[in-house]
Amino acid sequence: MPPIGDRQPIFLATRSEISTFTADIIMAKSNIYRFCTGPWNWSAGQDPYGPPTRTEISFDRKLTELKKIGFEAMMFHDDDAVPEIDAKSGAQVLKEAKELKKRLDGEGITAEMVAPRLWFHPNTVDGAFTSNDPKSRQYAIDRSRRTIDIANALGTDLMVLWLAREGTYIRESKNGRRCVDLLVAALDAMLAHDKKIRLAIEPKPNEPMDVAYLPTIGHALAVAQLTRDSKRVGCLIESAHAILAGLDPADEIDFAMAFGKLWSLHLNDQNGLKFDQDKPFGSNNLRVAFNQVRALERNGYGQKGEYVCFDVHPFRTTQQEHWSAHLSNSRDTFLRLLEKARSYPEKQAEQLIADRNYQDLDQLVIEHLLGGK
Ligand code: XLS
Numbered sequence: 001m002p003p004i005g006d007r008q009p010i011f012l013a014t015r016s017e018i019s020t021f022t023a024d025i026i027m028a029k030s031n032i033y034r035f036c037t038g039p040w041n042w043s044a045g046q047d048p049y050g051p052p053t054r055t056e057i058s059f060d061r062k063l064t065e066l067k068k069i070g071f072e073a074m075m076f077h078d079d080d081a082v083p084e085i086d087a088k089s090g091a092q093v094l095k096e097a098k099e100l101k102k103r104l105d106g107e108g109i110t111a112e113m114v115a116p117r118l119w120f121h122p123n124t125v126d127g128a129f130t131s132n133d134p135k136s137r138q139y140a141i142d143r144s145r146r147t148i149d150i151a152n153a154l155g156t157d158l159m160v161l162w163l164a165r166e167g168t169y170i171r172e173s174k175n176g177r178r179c180v181d182l183l184v185a186a187l188d189a190m191l192a193h194d195k196k197i198r199l200a201i202e203p204k205p206n207e208p209m210d211v212a213y214l215p216t217i218g219h220a221l222a223v224a225q226l227t228r229d230s231k232r233v234g235c236l237i238e239s240a241h242a243i244l245a246g247l248d249p250a251d252e253i254d255f256a257m258a259f260g261k262l263w264s265l266h267l268n269d270q271n272g273l274k275f276d277q278d279k280p281f282g283s284n285n286l287r288v289a290f291n292q293v294r295a296l297e298r299n300g301y302g303q304k305g306e307y308v309c310f311d312v313h314p315f316r317t318t319q320q321e322h323w324s325a326h327l328s329n330s331r332d333t334f335l336r337l338l339e340k341a342r343s344y345p346e347k348q349a350e351q352l353i354a355d356r357n358y359q360d361l362d363q364l365v366i367e368h369l370l371g372g373k
């Protein structure tokens with residue numbers, strides 16, 4: 001790891017690259033959205049205060065369900081792809097990942113990304129890449145390298161990093177500056193492991209930590225610039241995580257896409273600053289959801305193969321027979337809001353903006369969402 005002060009930011013996305021990208025967006029006519037979710041999104045109802053309320057669904061059932069509900073891809077934690085990964089040799093992990101790829105091909109399902117689950121193992125009690133224990137830090141890097149190998153076997157070049165335990169409960173227990181350097185060193189090790197892998201950082205401001213080191217997209221993209229190949233470090237926005245940071249997810253989408261760095265997306269919903277709720281998309285605030293869809297539309301999301309993933313969970317009260325409703329409902333809401341985004345009265349809105357009549361603009365949006373008078 002280089003000493004503090006030794007690292008220079010490398011700005012690889014030049015202004016002309018960004019404006020070419022912007023021109024692409026303006027040219028974009030009609031985006032095609034493809035949908036994705038993860039096996040963990042069919043959770044069984046457990047929360048910190050109570051046990052599961054439904055029986056677990058087998059992986060095979062989840063896999064065959066996807067197409068039926070209009071989804072084309074699945075996202076994976078490393079141990080969703082290869083269970084009990086820590087107990088297996090590298091060769092065994094690869095063998096099982098290749099077997100999974102065959103099953104996915106058989107179902108016509110794409111693997112969207114793989115993410116290392118760096119928050120369960122005893123080695124990650126005090127953080128993963130930023131643990132105070134060097135052996136634990138090494139464990140996190142080694143496990144991430146394995147995750148990259150799994151991604152390759154599954155045919156995706158995208159690894160997602162939700163940095164769950166990279167933060168503090170006790171401010172004085174960690175040196176924040178050193179932790180930034182440790183995070184960059186870990187990202188560099190992953191980039192060096194595979195010349196093609198792209199890393200998408202999924203920021204979240206809190207939970208399980210009190211305060212996370214990379215709470216927002218701005219933090220994620222700033223850290224990307226410190227790495228050995230910033231072009232291969234981007235981000236994933238989760239609606240609920242942006243809301244937990246007190247931000248509007250639509251602004252986070254516009255910001256990330258201004259850099260050409262929004263490589264994946266976890267749409268869901270969240271009622272304010274409390275525990276992470278992972279509600280169905282649009283469940284809490286339709287207008288905030290509408291603005292996310294508008295932001296995706298105006299930026300041409302999906303045109304480079306990006307998927308719309310729903311990181312949503314069934315309510316604890318959901319009954320077994322409604323086991324996929326949170327996913328199909330999220331997709332339906334997205335598609336309904338897409339119609340609303342495409343039929344939004346742009347001309348009328350532009351005139352109201354030109355007249356600085358934001359009062360009527362506000363009502364125009366409300367009337368449009370209500371279906372018009
Ligand atoms: C948790 C994360 C989830 C996955 C990715 O909040 O939203 O995206 O765990 O690792």
Ligand code: MG
Nearest residue numbers: 202238266311
């Ligand atoms: Mg997520």
